[in-house]
Amino acid sequence: MNLAITGPTSGIGTETVKALHTKFEKIFLLARNEGKCQELIESLSLKGAKEKFEFIHLDLANLSSVHQAAEYLLEKKLPIHVLINNAGGIFPEKLKTKDGLEMTFSVNHLGHFLLTNKILPLLEKAQGARVINVSSEAHKAAKPDFEDLQVTKSYSSFPVYANAKLFNILFTKSLAERYADKHITSYALHPGVVKTNFGNDFSGIFKWLIKLAQPFMISAEKGAETSVFLSLAEGVEKKSGGYFKKSKESKPSQIANSRKYRETLWEKSNEIIGTI
Numbered sequence: 001m002n003l004a005i006t007g008p009t010s011g012i013g014t015e016t017v018k019a020l021h022t023k024f025e026k027i028f029l030l031a032r033n034e035g036k037c038q039e040l041i042e043s044l045s046l047k048g049a050k051e052k053f054e055f056i057h058l059d060l061a062n063l064s065s066v067h068q069a070a071e072y073l074l075e076k077k078l079p080i081h082v083l084i085n086n087a088g089g090i091f092p093e094k095l096k097t098k099d100g101l102e103m104t105f106s107v108n109h110l111g112h113f114l115l116t117n118k119i120l121p122l123l124e125k126a127q128g129a130r131v132i133n134v135s136s137e138a139h140k141a142a143k144p145d146f147e148d149l150q151v152t153k154s155y156s157s158f159p160v161y162a163n164a165k166l167f168n169i170l171f172t173k174s175l176a177e178r179y180a181d182k183h184i185t186s187y188a189l190h191p192g193v194v195k196t197n198f199g200n201d202f203s204g205i206f207k208w209l210i211k212l213a214q215p216f217m218i219s220a221e222k223g224a225e226t227s228v229f230l231s232l233a234e235g236v237e238k239k240s241g242g243y244f245k246k247s248k249e250s251k252p253s254q255i256a257n258s259r260k261y262r263e264t265l266w267e268k269s270n271e272i273i274g275t276i
């Protein structure tokens with residue numbers, strides 16, 4: 001079996017790779033920092049690690065980088081049995097990507113939307129592939145405005161992040177519906193409140209709040225557990241399209257189940273990609 005994961009260079013992604021590496025023959029580390037990937041591979045001190053792992057450059061804030069990473073994978077022609085769309089972030093100020101898109105939307109949602117759709121033939125080839133999208137309970141605060149996905153009005157980091165994490169769930173449900181006939185299943189998850197580099201770019205009150213919360217946060221190793229469970233658990237296919245917490249199916253917000261919203265998101269995401 002072969003695994004591809006985004007965001008393996010820190011926090012939950014690193015621990016997911018550590019927990020899964022013995023279960024897969026080939027692991028594609030999709031990341032923007034090759035040095036950190038090498039450190040991860042070396043930390044596993046595994047025989048044959050050099051052949052097992054492959055770094056592929058991926059910057060989710062640059063759609064041409066996403067295209068290139070996907071094309072590289074397609075050239076390999078190997079089936080991808082598990083794709084974990086794990087990378088993500090929250091940004092204190094409004095930032096734009098290389099393509100002029102709002103950063104939170106692009107890194108958490110659009111880059112993964114493009115990557116997943118582009119490598120569809122490899123997922124199909126696996127005859128039972130799983131796509132796992134790392135979302136968050138933050139999605140429950142989402143109030144998306146599909147007419148303003150680029151946040152041209154006022155920017156506030158948490159609401160924009162909450163919307164992006166809702167999009168992870170809407171995307172999961174769309175994948176489950178659209179690609180069931182290709183034997184592809186899809187799952188979204190909340191990893192818990194996890195002590196990682198998440199939110200490290202903040203200063204002031206938000207940083208202070210994170211510091212205060214740290215004693216109550218779980219370790220990155222524990223935070224990886226639901227991603228690991230969804231990668232390996234037998235029989236989980238029946239729950240394709242589901243949202244998971246602590247390795248159990250959980251109820252997402254009402255709007256996360258909205259067919260209208262998931263179709264709008266799919267159309268708008270395709271439209272934006274088409275204009276770049």
Ligand SMILES: NC(=O)c1ccc[n+]([C@@H]2O[C@H](COP(=O)([O-])OP(=O)(O)OC[C@H]3O[C@@H](n4cnc5c(N)ncnc54)[C@H](OP(=O)(O)O)[C@@H]3O)[C@@H](O)[C@H]2O)c1
Nearest residue numbers: 007009010011012059060061087088136193194196197198
């Ligand atoms: N920590 C929590 O409490 C929590 C709660 C709910 C959900 N989540 C979600 O869990 C996922 C993992 O986050 P984490 O907590 O492990 O945070 P983290 O330690 O900050 O890790 C984030 C990962 O995403 C990568 N990344 C960020 N921007 C990228 C870009 N433009 N292109 C490619 N990769 C990029 C980072 O790469 P670099 O190493 O190069 O920076 C890093 O590997 C995220 O989707 C997050 O939203 C976290």
